[in-house]
Structure formats: C-alpha cells, structure tokens
Amino acid sequence: xxxxxxxxxxxxxxxxxxxxxxxxxxxxxxxxxxxxxxxxxxxxxxxxxxxxxxxxxxxxxxxxxxxxxxxxxxxxxxxxxxxxxxxxxxxxxxxxxxxxxxxxxxxxxxxxxxxxxxxxxxxxxxxxxxxxxxxxxxxxxxxxxxxxxxxxxxxxxxxxxxxxxxxxxxxxxxxxxxxxxxxxxxxxxxxxxxxxxxxxxxxxxxxxxxxxxxxxxxxxxxxxxxxxxxxxxxxxxxxxxxxxxxxxxxxxxxxxxxxxxxxxxxxxxxxxxxxxxxxxxxxxxxxxxxxxxxxxxxxxxxxxxxxxxxxxxxxxxxxxxxxx
Numbered sequence: 001x002x003x004x005x006x007x008x009x010x011x012x013x014x015x016x017x018x019x020x021x022x023x024x025x026x027x028x029x030x031x032x033x034x035x036x037x038x039x040x041x042x043x044x045x046x047x048x049x050x051x052x053x054x055x056x057x058x059x060x061x062x063x064x065x066x067x068x069x070x071x072x073x074x075x076x077x078x079x080x081x082x083x084x085x086x087x088x089x090x091x092x093x094x095x096x097x098x099x100x101x102x103x104x105x106x107x108x109x110x111x112x113x114x115x116x117x118x119x120x121x122x123x124x125x126x127x128x129x130x131x132x133x134x135x136x137x138x139x140x141x142x143x144x145x146x147x148x149x150x151x152x153x154x155x156x157x158x159x160x161x162x163x164x165x166x167x168x169x170x171x172x173x174x175x176x177x178x179x180x181x182x183x184x185x186x187x188x189x190x191x192x193x194x195x196x197x198x199x200x201x202x203x204x205x206x207x208x209x210x211x212x213x214x215x216x217x218x219x220x221x222x223x224x225x226x227x228x229x230x231x232x233x234x235x236x237x238x239x240x241x242x243x244x245x246x247x248x249x250x251x252x253x254x255x256x257x258x259x260x261x262x263x264x265x266x267x268x269x270x271x272x273x274x275x276x277x278x279x280x281x282x283x284x285x286x287x288x289x290x291x292x293x294x295x296x297x298x299x300x301x302x303x304x305x306x307x308x309x310x311x312x313x314x315x316x317x318x319x320x321x322x323x324x
Contacts, residue, residue, distance in 0.1 A: 012047045016316065017224040019165045021045035025172060026163055027244050028296035034242050035296045041160045048157065048165050049313040051215035051226040052234060053148060056133035058119060058140070061148050070141040071118040071306040092117040092139045092306040094124055095284060097210065098198040104289050110197040111307075119144075122308045134214040136232045136311040142276050142303040145235045145312040154314035159238040159277045159298065161315060166228045166280065166295035168221030174294055176221040176228050189218050189230030191293045192286035210283055212309075229293040230285070232311035233278040233301070240275035240300030275300035282309035 012018050026041040061067060071092040080088060094114040102109035117124030119139045129135070140148075149155050157165070168176050175181065177188050187193075190213045193201040202208045212231055220226045278301045281293030292299065301310070 010318075013316065015050055016047040017050050019046050019048050019161075019223055019315075022164070024164050024167060026160055026296070028174075028294070030174075031291065031294070031297065034298055034300075035244070037244055039244060041164070043158075043161050043164050044317065046157075046161060047316040047318060048161075048223075048225065049154075049315070050220070050224055052136035052232055052311045052313045053145075054133060054215060055119070055129050055135050055137045058137040058148060059133070061151050062119075065147075065151060067144075067147055067151075069119055069139070069144045069306070070304055071139050072120075089115045090118070091115040091124060092122075092308070094122070094308050095197075095210065097200065100198050101195070102197065104196075117308070118306070132212075132214075134216075135212045136215060136227065138212065138232055138308050138311050139306040140235075140311060141306045142235050142301075144306070148312075149314045152314060154316050156235055156237040156312060157315045159236045159279065162234065162236050162279050163295050165223055165225060166221065168223045168225070168228075170222065176225075176295060177219070187218065189293055190227070190283045191230045191281065192284055192289075194286070196284065196286035196289040212283060227280075229280045229295070231283055232280070232309055233282045233299065234280045235301075235310070235312040236277045236279055238277045240277045240298075242300075273302045273304055275302055277301075278310065284309050 021042070021044040023040055023042040025038050027038040028035040029038050062069075072090050074090060075088040077083070077085060077088055091114050093111050094117050096110055096112050098110055114124030116126075117139060119137050120129065121127060122129070122138045145156060166176055167173065170176070170178060173179060175188065177183065182188065187203055190203075190207075192210060193203070200210050207213060215231075216226045218227065218230070221228055278299050279295075279297065281290065281297055285291065285293045291297075
C-alpha cells in the first residue's frame with residue numbers, strides 16, 4: 001500500500017481520528033459477486049468518527065432541531081394504493097428471532113414491519129433507550145443520516161473512503177484485524193454466533209439476546225476506529241451497483257456511481273428509490289447466512305429504509321476545506 005502524507009496539520013476534532021490518504025486495493029474476489037472486481041482506488045486523507053453515531057448524539061440533534069425521522073412520519077396513502085388504510089402507520093423493520101431453522105431465502109421469516117418502531121424505540125415495543133445512550137443509533141434512513149451529518153458540519157463517507165478506513169492499513173486482509181476471525185478465541189466484533197436466525201450464542205450475560213452493544217465494546221482497528229464491522233451496518237454516500245466498476249490499470253478516486261435501484265412499491269408503479277451502499281455488516285451477520293462483517297463487503301439499501309441494525313458514522317475532509 002502507498003500511504004501519502006496526511007493533509008491534516010491540526011489535531012482531529014473531538015471524537016474523530018485521522019485517516020491518511022493513499023491508494024489501496026478495493027473489493028474482494030473471495031466472497032460475494034458484488035465485491036468484484038478488486039481494483040486500485042486512491043483517496044485523500046480525512047477525519048472519521050471513531051465509532052458510529054450514538055443514541056445520545058442523535059438525541060441531541062433531534063432535540064436541537066426538532067427533526068422527525070422517516071420512520072416517525074405519517075405515510076402518504078397515494079404512495080401505497082393497494083394498502084389497507086389502517087396499516088399505513090409510521091414504523092420500521094424489526095428483527096424477530098425464529099423459533100427454529102427456517103428457509104434462509106425468505107427474509108420474512110425474521111423481519112417484520114412494526115408500527116411505532118423508530119430510533120427512540122428501535123423494537124417498537126414501547127421500551128425506551130434508557131441506559132443505551134452509548135449504543136449506535138438505529139432505525140435511521142439515508143435522509144436521516146444525511147440530516148444529522150449536515151447539522152454536525154460533517155458528511156457521510158464515500159464507499160471507498162469507508163473501506164480504506166476500515167482496512168486500517170492491512171492490505172487485502174479479510175477482517176479489519178487480520179485473517180483469523182477470532183484470534184486466540186477472542187471475539188473482535190458484535191456479530192451473530194450460532195445458526196442464524198434461530199440459534200444465538202451470547203458473548204456474555206450482558207449480551208444474552210441479539211442486539212447492538214455499546215460502542216468501544218470491542219477493539220479498534222489500526223486507525224483507532226471502533227465497531228467498523230459488526231454492530232450496525234453503516235450508510236455511505238455512494239449509489240449501489242451490483243459490481244464494482246473496473247477502472248483499468250490506473251487507480252480511480254473515490255468513485256460515485258450514479259445508478260438507482262429497481263422500481264419499488266405497488267405492481268406497475270413507476271416510482272424508483274435510489275439504492276445506497278451500506279458497509280460493515282451488523283450484529284445479525286452470521287457465516288451461515290451473511291458473512292459481511294468485512295471491509296470489502298457491501299450491500300445495497302433503499303434510501304427510505306430504516307431497520308434495527310442500520311446506523312452510520314460521519315467524516316470531515318480537511319484538505320477540501322483548506323482549498324475552499
């Protein structure tokens with residue numbers, strides 16, 4: 001890997017770490033098709049939040065601005081012409097643990113749209129987030145993440161920036177910490193142990209059920225980033241494509257893909273919802289279903305989606321600010 005001199009001359013803002021610019025090999029040829037082809041990418045240096053945005057931080061944002069997330073908003077009946085009006089209530093997707101082995105090709109076996117589920121009540125069961133201020137905020141859409149980032153004076157990372165930072169300088173390594181999933185038996189991230197989605201082997205008595213853990217529970221990578229894989233998926237600013245574009249022999253610079261997702265909604269609808277790249281996997285990722293708690297792993301998510309395992313972190317680009 002070729003690392004250039006970091007453009008930042010000042011100390012990183014509180015809660016952020018310096019990520020040096022450089023060229024790296026993005027993607028993987030060893031796992032899922034959407035991670036291919038492996039190709040060189042160059043990114044400038046930047047600052048990145050050392051962990052995902054927490055419930056406490058998002059609460060301060062919502063209180064200061066009065067912001068209402070997508071999952072909390074009333075639904076427009078015209079957008080769902082075939083839906084029963086009584087079902088058109090604010091809510092979001094919540095994971096439900098299965099009672100036994102199920103068809104892994106049918107996500108409805110473990111996901112459920114739950115009325116009232118939102119960042120304040122991620123499971124939609126009325127329980128507050130008391131005592132979980134240091135857990136990653138979830139049930140936030142791309143719009144919600146972008147609104148927070150703007151308020152904080154930051155932005156969301158591109159996919160390339162995120163992956164470069166997640167690798168922590170370990171060129172081509174499977175995980176942010178190396179090749180071995182659990183070195184010397186140590187759990188390195190909040191991921192699913194057992195057979196998803198019905199058998200869960202807890203990490204401790206404090207983590208008896210699948211869910212988020214407080215940030216910094218697990219070790220950081222070499223750049224000082226916590227929870228860069230596992231815990232929650234993280235939004236990036238890039239649009240999703242089913243494969244990386246191959247730029248040829250010369251490295252590209254933090255590519256942005258101007259593509260949108262497939263039509264969604266009622267049959268015959270012409271509406272389109274953009275898909276954004278999410279990275280890092282979550283506490284629901286398991287080798288028997290979703291081995292995506294790796295820097296190269298990627299997934300397309302519609303911008304209006306909110307789930308109990310999806311969050312975000314922000315970056316600052318000092319070099320771009322200095323040029324302004």
